[in-house]
Amino acid sequence: MIKSLRGMNDILNDEEYKRYTYFIQTATKVAKNYGFHFIETPILEETALFKRSVGESSDIVGKEMYQFTDKGGNDVCMRPEGTAGVVRAFIQNKLDRAGGVHRYFYHGAMFRYERPQKGRLRQFHQFGCESFGVASVYEDANMIMMVSDILKELGIGYRLQLNSLGDQNCMPQYRDALVSFIESVESEICEDCKRRKTTNPIRVLDCKNEQCQSLYANAPKLIDSLCEGCQSDFDTLKQILDDNEIAYETDTNLVRGLDYYSKTAFEFVSDNIGSQSAIAGGGRYDRLVEFLDGRATPAVGFAMGIERLLELIVMPQEKRSGYYLGAMDDAAVNFILKLAHQKRQTKKVTCEYKPKNLKNHLKGADKVHARFCCVIGSNELENNTIWIKDLEMKTEQTINIKDF
RNA sequence: GUGGGAUUAGCUCAGUUGGUUAGAGCACUAGUUUGUGGCACUGGGGGCCGCGAGUUCGAAUCUCGUAUCCCACCCCA
Incomplete structure (x- = not known):
């Protein structure tokens, strides 16, 4: 792999x-x-x-x-x-x-x-x-x-x-002052600091070495200069x-x-x-x-x-949004997909391609955090309607397809 | 670049002194009357035990190498 x-x-x-x-x-x-x-x-x-x-x-x-x-x-x-x-x-x-x-x-x-x-x-x-x-x-x-x-x-x-x-x-004046200070204690500081003296003298100030730190307590302070x-x-x-x-x-x-x-x-x-x-x-x-x-x-x-x-970000609570469309009959699947295509011009839509019973569609809608679960079964197919449940408000209605 | 610890299922981890087909929880998936979600129950899929050598009748387990992650140093965002 x-x-x-x-x-x-x-x-x-x-x-x-x-x-x-x-x-x-x-x-x-x-x-x-x-x-x-x-x-x-x-x-x-x-x-x-x-x-x-x-x-x-x-x-x-x-x-x-x-x-x-x-x-x-x-x-x-x-x-x-x-x-x-x-x-x-x-x-x-x-x-x-x-x-x-x-x-x-x-x-x-x-x-x-x-x-x-x-x-x-x-x-x-x-x-x-x-x-x-x-x-x-x-x-x-x-x-x-x-x-x-x-x-x-x-x-x-x-x-x-x-x-x-x-x-x-x-800054240059301070740097010079610091370098001469470092030279005055050079024999006692760590190897890293000796290297820093020429590469980037300011860096000696945050050296982790305790002995260096105690020596630098007397160093000139940038903030005073x-x-x-x-x-x-x-x-x-x-x-x-x-x-x-x-x-x-x-x-x-x-x-x-x-x-x-x-x-x-x-x-x-x-x-x-x-x-x-x-x-x-x-x-x-x-x-x-x-x-x-x-x-x-x-x-x-x-x-x-x-x-x-x-990992520090506190995420806002995720709200239900969009539509879940599902069919209960094979005959309605193609129609569901067409509806989804239309609805997606303006809304977020999840479309289930497999016919399932209502309970499983509700489960599916819940899982994708959809706001509305919309299902077409044999009853709806006959009457040109669609069943819609608002999963947040827990209300439901059956409306004409034209109004969807 | 230098030290130390770790690596087993998608994730978090068990796995006895080396001994059959390697486990759990969560997640996933399918069912639990073709009409009511979050819960519950019952099934199911899923692992070259990081990789490669070695020791052994036999290795997830012991040894070595290697890769990656984590911790410290260094330094930075």
């Missing part, structure tokens, strides 16, 4: 596909309410796109990409995340030159060559939003409120973690969240794994899905458009991991 590849799953189990489509519908609705519109970009992109956007130092680019050479000799890659492609499309269509505000949402498969576990797959799905052209921190707040709205509508509880990563005025602009934006953001009753915790060690973030960084986490607890993450990336050869454009975005959310 041929099986799907490691970490690549079908979404068709009982409840799963219902949850998946319900999520997409809900998230789409909220995103549209916020003025975002749908965009679809290719799964395959030039490898250079991800190297320049996500960053060479990240694990994603370093070891997790599905990268290969195609038959034309091009170095290509299955997208490991969604932002890079959207930014590329934005620039390619010269929207950076057009000016104005552009807001997009997308959803689709992403690929990372990792060791799978619960909530971590090699092919997984993200829903994401990207906003271009708004430098104001109000837009950052808007994005966070949007995620909050989506999660609330889906009945999903969360904790929101917030940080500011600074911008090109304060923000320049005036970053600090006031961060304060404004927190004020807006307070005003809108969105609870958050500031986590000065929250460092996003992708290099392109600056200023606002946020992560929504759930305590109910195992160790892969991040269900949504995002932040501001004001420099990315110019890194990818576009005209400098402020931008902010987020992505949600759909698989991680699925």
Whole structure:
């Protein structure tokens, strides 16, 4: 038997596909309410796109990409995340030159060559939003409120973690200060941290090693090193969240794994899905458009991991809907199918092809959650009528076929 | 990539010190007067015991390899 590849799953189990489509519908609705519109970009992109956007130092680019050479000799890659492609499309269509505000949402498969576990797959799905052209921190707040709205509508509880990563005025200075601090304790830190010092020094801050953590207690704090602009934006953001009753915790060690973030960084986490607890993450990336050869454009975005959310979604109770059509005589089967065809122009119809007694038709109608069970037997066939029972109201009537 | 646990019916799981035709619940299906659903009763289908070697008279059971899932590390959505 041929099986799907490691970490690549079908979404068709009982409840799963219902949850998946319900999520997409809900998230789409909220995103549209916020003025975002749908965009679809290719799964395959030039490898250079991800190297320049996500960053060479990240694990994603370093070891997790599905990268290969195609038959034309091009170095290509299955997208490991969604932002890079959207930014590329934005620039390619010269929207950076057009000016104005552009807001997009997308959803689709992403690929990372990792060791799978619960909530971590090699092919997984993200829903994401990207906003271009708004430098104001109000837009950052808007994005966070949007995620909050989506999660609330889906009945999903969360904790929101917030940080500011600074911008090109304060971040490089902080980075230098941190590196010299790390050098001062370098002999006592773990191997991983020694490696991080050169690849991505900020990452040492969330090292799990206890000895490292005790040493880093004295490290300079990013949050204390923000320049005036970053600090006031961060304060404004927190004020807006307070005003809108969105609870958050500031986590000065929250460092996003992708290099392109600056200023606002946020992560929504759930305590109910195992160790892969991040269900949504995002932040501001004001420099990315110019890194990818576009005209400098402020931008902010987020992505949600759909698989991680699925089991947390509280599904609305399923209501009976549509019609079930059945015949009690062979002679009526063809007629039933014709009726079904007509009715389907406007309604959802389940049609049973085998003649059965009334009891079994009612069972069948109940099983497909139909609202109305409609049956034609010999009596009905003679009189050109159809028997209809409303399974919810428990009322029944026999009406003329013409009125069906 | 490194460690640990698991894998038996569509699903959740039993299966004795290795011993005949491998079980249960749920689900599915058919009946229980050709006229009243959710319940109940009685039948039925469905398993290369993850896959491949080995030990043995004999393997779901013991050994090795391999694949996948789960957990931790790493990292992220």
